[in-house]
Amino acid sequence: MTTSVSLRGLRRVGARPAFLDYLVSLWDYRHFIFYDAQARVQTGNEQDRLGRVWLVLGPLLNGLMFYLIMGVILKSGNGIENFVAFLIIGVFLFQMSTRAITASSRVINANKNVIQAFQFPRASLVLAVNLRELLSNIPVLITMLILIIVLPPSEEITWRWLLIIPVVALQFVFNLGVGLILARVVSVFNDASQLISYSMRLWMYASCMFFSIESFNDMPTLKTIMEYNPLYNVLDLARETLLYGSAGEWRSWVILALWSIAALAVGTVVFWRGEETYGREL
Amino acid sequence: MGESSELNFVEGTPSVVIDKVSMTYKTTSRSRDTPASAGSTWQMLKQNLGRTTAVSVTALKELSLVVEHGESVGIIGRNGSGKSTLLKIVGGQIPPTAGAVYATSTPVMLGVNAALIPGLSGDQNIILGCLAMGMTRQQIDDKYTAIVELSGLEEAIHMPMKSYSAGMGSRLRFAIAAAIDPEILIIDEALNTGDAQFKDRTRKRMLELLGQAGTVFLVSHSMSTVLDLCNRAVWIDQGELLADGAPADVVKYYRLFTQRLADGDRVGALKLRRRMINDLQVADVSDRNSLRRSKV
Numbered sequence: 001m002t003t004s005v006s007l008r009g010l011r012r013v014g015a016r017p018a019f020l021d022y023l024v025s026l027w028d029y030r031h032f033i034f035y036d037a038q039a040r041v042q043t044g045n046e047q048d049r050l051g052r053v054w055l056v057l058g059p060l061l062n063g064l065m066f067y068l069i070m071g072v073i074l075k076s077g078n079g080i081e082n083f084v085a086f087l088i089i090g091v092f093l094f095q096m097s098t099r100a101i102t103a104s105s106r107v108i109n110a111n112k113n114v115i116q117a118f119q120f121p122r123a124s125l126v127l128a129v130n131l132r133e134l135l136s137n138i139p140v141l142i143t144m145l146i147l148i149i150v151l152p153p154s155e156e157i158t159w160r161w162l163l164i165i166p167v168v169a170l171q172f173v174f175n176l177g178v179g180l181i182l183a184r185v186v187s188v189f190n191d192a193s194q195l196i197s198y199s200m201r202l203w204m205y206a207s208c209m210f211f212s213i214e215s216f217n218d219m220p221t222l223k224t225i226m227e228y229n230p231l232y233n234v235l236d237l238a239r240e241t242l243l244y245g246s247a248g249e250w251r252s253w254v255i256l257a258l259w260s261i262a263a264l265a266v267g268t269v270v271f272w273r274g275e276e277t278y279g280r281e282l
Numbered sequence: 283m284g285e286s287s288e289l290n291f292v293e294g295t296p297s298v299v300i301d302k303v304s305m306t307y308k309t310t311s312r313s314r315d316t317p318a319s320a321g322s323t324w325q326m327l328k329q330n331l332g333r334t335t336a337v338s339v340t341a342l343k344e345l346s347l348v349v350e351h352g353e354s355v356g357i358i359g360r361n362g363s364g365k366s367t368l369l370k371i372v373g374g375q376i377p378p379t380a381g382a383v384y385a386t387s388t389p390v391m392l393g394v395n396a397a398l399i400p401g402l403s404g405d406q407n408i409i410l411g412c413l414a415m416g417m418t419r420q421q422i423d424d425k426y427t428a429i430v431e432l433s434g435l436e437e438a439i440h441m442p443m444k445s446y447s448a449g450m451g452s453r454l455r456f457a458i459a460a461a462i463d464p465e466i467l468i469i470d471e472a473l474n475t476g477d478a479q480f481k482d483r484t485r486k487r488m489l490e491l492l493g494q495a496g497t498v499f500l501v502s503h504s505m506s507t508v509l510d511l512c513n514r515a516v517w518i519d520q521g522e523l524l525a526d527g528a529p530a531d532v533v534k535y536y537r538l539f540t541q542r543l544a545d546g547d548r549v550g551a552l553k554l555r556r557r558m559i560n561d562l563q564v565a566d567v568s569d570r571n572s573l574r575r576s577k578v
Contacts, residue, residue: 005296005299005348005567006296007299007384009386010296010299010384010385010386011384011385011386011387012382012383012384013371013372013373013374013382013383013384013385013388013389014374014375014377014383028416029413029416031413031418031419032410032413032414035409035410035413036410036413039399039402039406039410040399040401040402043399043401043402043442114398114399114414115375116370116375116376117375117391117414118411118414118415119374119388119415119416120414120415120416276377277377279374279375279376279377280376280377
């Protein structure tokens with residue numbers, strides 16, 4: 001027996017909306033994104049006695065470790081003006097990307113129960129994670145600035161310090177874009193999450209966190225590759241504006257801006273195309 | 283299925299169309315088909331490495347249903363028969379392996395599975411859950427008191443979810459899920475958790491929602507619930523549709539089936555099962571506007 005029905009007026013359940021509709025629905029879920037981010041900042045370190053102090057203490061200890069190994073023992077900071085501040089900017093800012101990208105890549109698995117319980121645009125979870133990282137990093141950034149002022153040789157505060165805001169904003173956009181791509185990749189191929197921490201470490205070395213790019217003068221190809229690395233440009237621009245009294249090269253700004261916009265555009269499309277698959281059990 | 287040329291026109295627009303949906307899970311199994319025999323070192327090594335083999339489990343065989351406005355469909359069957367899988371697919375929580383579900387609006391699952399975030403307090407979870415369902419802040423403010431009241435949590439609402447007992451957690455989840463008035467409602471059986479007082483309250487709220495909803499899917503092990511609340515019943519066994527019809531008839535055969543199984547009369551039960559499948563008229567869904575089908 002064939003039952004003939006008219007599907008007019010019916011929509012496929014769980015169907016992926018058109019791209020523009022998807023963006024609109026993300027906007028409609030902005031309250032959800034903000035609330036989720038905010039609530040999770042509050043509870044992020046709840047099990048620890050020191051609670052949110054760890055947000056600052058973490059990069060501080062990390063920086064101290066790199067200072068001991070790189071600055072005191074290996075003396076990789078030779079020839080770098082104000083190496084302590086140079087290192088602090090590198091460690092603090094790079095960690096923001098590491099945390100945001102790692103957390104984004106795990107977001108689908110970590111929220112599988114929420115995904116299965118409610119129908120909402122899944123990209124809002126990645127947005128919320130990145131927003132959460134940004135919010136919880138505000139005290140970290142303030143600590144960074146205070147350390148640069150307090151630790152000798154103390155730096156002069158100029159109007160250029162305000163340029164750290166667009167630098168962090170571009171970094172946020174870039175993290176979000178990469179996070180969207182990796183969230184999809186890990187949801188399809190879970191093993192990729194194992195590789196992320198190694199890749200991030202490699203990336204850290206390629207971003208001149210604790211040495212100057214001048215040390216690669218005799219390897220021009222590698223140096224050029226590093227100069228196009230978006231996170232190198234984040235650190236470079238932050239150092240130029242905070243430490244070396246310049247607004248940074250326009251070339252660095254352009255490279256970083258292009259990377260950020262491209263990452264976000266590619267990430268949004270890639271993530272959107274997988275929209276129907278995120279509820280699936282692995 | 284396709285051999286018969288009989289054509290059954292469904293008048294008007296249906297509310298939910300389940301079109302040849304099937305579900306296969308891929309998982310791992312530690313059972314080995316070959317017994318530990320040959321005894322070569324290589325085989326021993328392979329076994330000791332604890333290799334699990336990939337197997338696929340069929341949770342739901344190809345299944346089609348057409349449900350119209352005003353129908354409340356009770357889904358019955360033994361444990362592990364695929365009832366919950368079917369509900370999850372209809373609700374859009376998991377995508378089917380093949381086939382598709384079409385509906386006039388997004389079906390809403392009312393259950394105690396609406397998982398929330400353990401680190402957050404009850405009231406934060408209420409707001410987050412409601413936002414995730416697409417409610418506006420204004421709507422949430424309007425309903426907040428009713429949700430807290432339905433959950434019966436009182437002061438505990440400000441404590442983190444992880445400090446709740448299992449019963450408290452499911453009460454809160456139910457209360458959140460019941461906050462919206464959906465057109466297509468899916469109800470999972472587990473509502474029978476909780477003490478008598480809560481049962482009364484959930485039942486009341488459920489009946490309210492049932493009255494408002496256009497279409498209802500209800501999974502239950504309680505035959506009286508199905509007889510009370512449904513005007514159509516569907517019997518699923520081992521992922522296969524066995525019967526579809528008036529609740530009284532379907533429940534009658536289902537009871538006969540489980541009775542025979544309980545008596546150890548497997549042959550009799552299987553005979554009944556086969557007869558049910560033979561008698562069943564399977565709906566082979568075809569879209570009248572089939573040219574547009576692929577674009578939906």
